Amino acid sequence: MDNNQSTLDSVFHALADPTRRAVIQQLGRGSATVSELAEPFDMALPSFMKHIGVLESSGLIGSKKVGRVRTCKIKQKTLADAETWINEQRALWEGRIDRLAEYVENNLSKESS
Amino acid sequence: MDNNQSTLDSVFHALADPTRRAVIQQLGRGSATVSELAEPFDMALPSFMKHIGVLESSGLIGSKKVGRVRTCKIKQKTLADAETWINEQRALWEGRIDRLAEYVENNLSKESS
DNA sequence: TTGATTGTTATCCATATGGCTAACTATAGT
DNA sequence: ACTATAGTTAGCCATATGGATAACAATCAA
Numbered sequence: 001m002d003n004n005q006s007t008l009d010s011v012f013h014a015l016a017d018p019t020r021r022a023v024i025q026q027l028g029r030g031s032a033t034v035s036e037l038a039e040p041f042d043m044a045l046p047s048f049m050k051h052i053g054v055l056e057s058s059g060l061i062g063s064k065k066v067g068r069v070r071t072c073k074i075k076q077k078t079l080a081d082a083e084t085w086i087n088e089q090r091a092l093w094e095g096r097i098d099r100l101a102e103y104v105e106n107n108l109s110k111e112s113s
Numbered sequence: 114m115d116n117n118q119s120t121l122d123s124v125f126h127a128l129a130d131p132t133r134r135a136v137i138q139q140l141g142r143g144s145a146t147v148s149e150l151a152e153p154f155d156m157a158l159p160s161f162m163k164h165i166g167v168l169e170s171s172g173l174i175g176s177k178k179v180g181r182v183r184t185c186k187i188k189q190k191t192l193a194d195a196e197t198w199i200n201e202q203r204a205l206w207e208g209r210i211d212r213l214a215e216y217v218e219n220n221l222s223k224e225s226s
Numbered sequence: 227t228t229g230a231t232t233g234t235t236a237t238c239c240a241t242a243t244g245g246c247t248a249a250c251t252a253t254a255g256t
Numbered sequence: 257a258c259t260a261t262a263g264t265t266a267g268c269c270a271t272a273t274g275g276a277t278a279a280c281a282a283t284c285a286a
Contacts, residue, residue: 130243
C-alpha cells in the first residue's frame with residue numbers, strides 16, 4: 001500500500017535478476033540458510049551474498065544470524081507492494097477502478113510482514 | 114503467461130526507474146507522443162529517449178512513427194507477465210494455488226497485446 | 227585445541243546505466 | 257525556399273552492478 005517511489009525502485013531492481021528471483025522462489029517454500037540458498041548457483045559465496053544484500057535492503061527478505069548461520073525468510077508485504085503498483089496501472093488503463101478495489105478487499109487482511 | 118527469464122529481467126529492470134514507471138502510468142491514460150511524454154521531466158530529450166528505448170525493448174510499450182512524430186502506447190500483456198510472476202510467488206508461499214488459478218481464470222480473456 | 231564450517235570484509239575488474247552536449251535528419255508550416 | 261519542430265545519432269562521463277579472489281572472523285565438533 002506504500003507505493004513509495006524509492007521502495008519500488010529497489011524492489012523492482014531486486015526482482016530484475018534471475019538469481020534473486022530464484023531465491024525468492026525458493027524462500028516461498030520456507031526459510032533457508034545462506035548456504036542452502038547459494039548451493040544451486042555456480043557463483044562464489046561473496047558474490048551470492050551481494051544478491052542477498054540487495055534482496056534484504058529492498059525489503060523483500062529478512063534475515064537473522066544465530067550462531068554462525070544466517071537464516072533468510074520472505075517478507076510478504078514488500079512483494080505485495082510491487083503487485084499493488086502493477087494492479088493500479090492495470091486498473092487505470094482498463095478503466096476499471098473496481099478491479100483495484102476488489103484486489104485490495106481480497107488481500108488487505110492477509111498482508112502480514 | 115510466458116515467464117521467460119530474460120523477459121522478466123528486462124521488464125522488472127524497466128520498472129525499476131521512477132521516470133519509466135511514470136511513463137507507464139501516463140500511457141495508462143492513453144497513447145501519447147514522445148514530446149508529450151517527455152514534457153514533465155527535467156531531462157534532455159536524448160536521455161529521455163533512452164528510457165523510451167528501455168521500455169520498448171522490454172515489451173512494456175510499443176511505438177510507431179508517422180511523419181516526424183512517434184506515438185507510444187502500452188502493451189498490456191507484458192506488464193501482465195510481471196504480475197503473473199508475482200502472483201505465482203504469492204500463491205506459492207501462501208500455499209494457496211487456488212489463488213493463482215482464480216487469477217488466471219479472471220484475467221486470461223482480458224489479456225490482449 | 228585443532229579443524230572444519232559459515233559467513234564476512236576488502237579489493238579489484240569489466241560492463242551496464244543514466245545522464246549530458248553537439249550535431250544531424252526529416253518533416254511540417256508559411 | 258526558409259524555418260521551426262520532433263526525433264535521432266554519436267560521443268562523453270560518473271557511478272552502479274555483478275562477478276571474482278584473498279584473507280579474516282567466529283562458531284561448532286572431535
